Amino acid sequence: MKVFKFGGASVKDADAVRNVAEIISKHCKNNEKLLVVISAMGKTTNALERMLDAWFEGRNKDAAKELDEIKTFHNNITQKLIGGSLQNNYHEVDNLFIELECMIETKPVNTDFDFLYDQIVGYGELISTKIISIYMQTVGIDNRWLDARNFINTSEDYRQAKINWEATEEIISNRLLPLVNRQIVITQGFIGRTNRNNTTTLGREGSDYSASIFAYCLNAQSVTIWKDVEGVMNADPKRMKNTEIISELSFSKAIELAYYGATIIHPKTIQPLLKKSIPLYVKSFVNPEAKGTAIKADSDIKETSKECYIFKDNQVLIKLFSKDFSFIVESNLKSIFELIANAKVQVNLMQNSAISFSFCANFDERKFENLISQLATMFDTEIIKNLTLLTLYNHNSHQLPDFVSEKEILIEQHSKEAIQLVYTD
Numbered sequence: 218m219k220v221f222k223f224g225g226a227s228v229k230d231a232d233a234v235r236n237v238a239e240i241i242s243k244h245c246k247n248n249e250k251l252l253v254v255i256s257a258m259g260k261t262t263n264a265l266e267r268m269l270d271a272w273f274e275g276r277n278k279d280a281a282k283e284l285d286e287i288k289t290f291h292n293n294i295t296q297k298l299i300g301g302s303l304q305n306n307y308h309e310v311d312n313l314f315i316e317l318e319c320m321i322e323t324k325p326v327n328t329d330f331d332f333l334y335d336q337i338v339g340y341g342e343l344i345s346t347k348i349i350s351i352y353m354q355t356v357g358i359d360n361r362w363l364d365a366r367n368f369i370n371t372s373e374d375y376r377q378a379k380i381n382w383e384a385t386e387e388i389i390s391n392r393l394l395p396l397v398n399r400q401i402v403i404t405q406g407f408i409g410r411t412n413r414n415n416t417t418t419l420g421r422e423g424s425d426y427s428a429s430i431f432a433y434c435l436n437a438q439s440v441t442i443w444k445d446v447e448g449v450m451n452a453d454p455k456r457m458k459n460t461e462i463i464s465e466l467s468f469s470k471a472i473e474l475a476y477y478g479a480t481i482i483h484p485k486t487i488q489p490l491l492k493k494s495i496p497l498y499v500k501s502f503v504n505p506e507a508k509g510t511a512i513k514a515d516s517d518i519k520e521t522s523k524e525c526y527i528f529k530d531n532q533v534l535i536k537l538f539s540k541d542f543s544f545i546v547e548s549n550l551k552s553i554f555e556l557i558a559n560a561k562v563q564v565n566l567m568q569n570s571a572i573s574f575s576f577c578a579n580f581d582e583r584k585f586e587n588l589i590s591q592l593a594t595m596f597d598t599e600i601i602k603n604l605t606l607l608t609l610y611n612h613n614s615h616q617l618p619d620f621v622s623e624k625e626i627l628i629e630q631h632s633k634e635a636i637q638l639v640y641t642d
């Protein structure tokens with residue numbers, strides 16, 4: 218049995234959905250068992266986030282307009298796929314939209330943003346998988362749609378839910394395994410459910426992780442993540458010329474690349490696969506015959522020595538200075554880290570000197586407002602936004618790439634395995 222995962226770009230329009238159905242049907246010709254994890258279509262998650270923001274801030278008209286656009290986007294796809302309206306051929310999809318409409322008609326009762334986020338944003342996955350499952354059925358690819366929330370049991374950490382492994386493993390092996398043995402299963406990435414029956418999400422781009430959780434609990438033979446690139450590249454081809462595919466990668470290198478921010482795979486994806494030595498393939502849905510990248514146990518591969526460039530945009534640099542020129546000591550660091558952890562801010566780089574401590578993190582307005590005001594009670598602060606963090610991994614020399622010479626570098630750190638730069642354009 219295998220697990221396939223298709224991301225938003227692979228199902229962004231009707232042709233893309235047809236292509237995905239073809240890849241699945243080809244694979245299952247010989248009665249191969251398959252569980253398919255799918256994300257929301259195209260940029261739907263971003264649109265749902267905008268809708269949620271508007272609703273949360275009381276801009277009801279904007280929220281309704283966003284939802285309308287999301288509905289039109291999906292309607293166009295379903296029409297092209299099998300024609301007719303949502304009401305006629307896709308009642309279940311229509312029902313999901315009605316649920317969303319009802320929800321945003323009145324003010325949010327709960328004021329916990331992260332909780333509301335999870336109750337709403339996962340609809341993108343529910344809608345996309347319903348459409349794809351119905352379409353596949355109509356073109357004769359027998360399949361069964363399942364709600365991932367019935368199998369992925371999580372903590373109450375909204376937007377970053379943790380897996381309750383024991384419960385999840387038990388439900389998957391007792392209830393899901395027999396179903397996958399019978400039929401192709403189509404399910405959602407990104408979402409889970411708590412014991413109190415609330416929907417949770419596993420963090421943005423979390424569908425890869427979902428695929429790996431399912432594979433782990435099903436003891437799958439492999440996971441394939443289908444992408445719009447030919448495999449794991451040594452840099453984002455949209456940002457750099459002459460990028461190359463890395464054909465083999467060890468689990469440990471993949472974890473490091475993900476840690477530094479390589480967006481090809483969600484960072485948590487590797488751990489469960491590593492534990493059971495389940496190989497992960499990254500392949501192109503545009504060119505399914507191409508070999509792609511195989512990520513496997515360290516002993517099974519020839520490790521890459523290619524230099525990798527990892528970019529992280531939307532970074533903020535926070536500089537903290539002691540108010541009285543005293544040294545920044547362990548007790549200060551303890552308070553700083555406590556505040557950062559409580560704010561659930563992800564730190565990507567840190568640097569300290571005698572009287573200052575700086576850290577670079579992913580910027581998120583909501584999280585930072587509070588954090589910065591708390592830090593400002595203890596330190597003088599300087600905040601610089603709109604930065605990029607570049608990590609050069611496996612660097613062959615200490616020479617920085619040419620394009621960096623035009624940038625203003627705010628932090629530069631060299632270690633044995635990586636050079637990291639924080640810069641502004």
Ligand code: ASP
Pocket residue numbers: 224225256257262263341406407420421422423424425
């Ligand atoms: N749709 C979610 C997101 O865009 C999950 C995923 O695509 O992996 O973050």
Ligand code: MG
Pocket residue numbers: 224225256257259262422
């Ligand atoms: Mg997505």
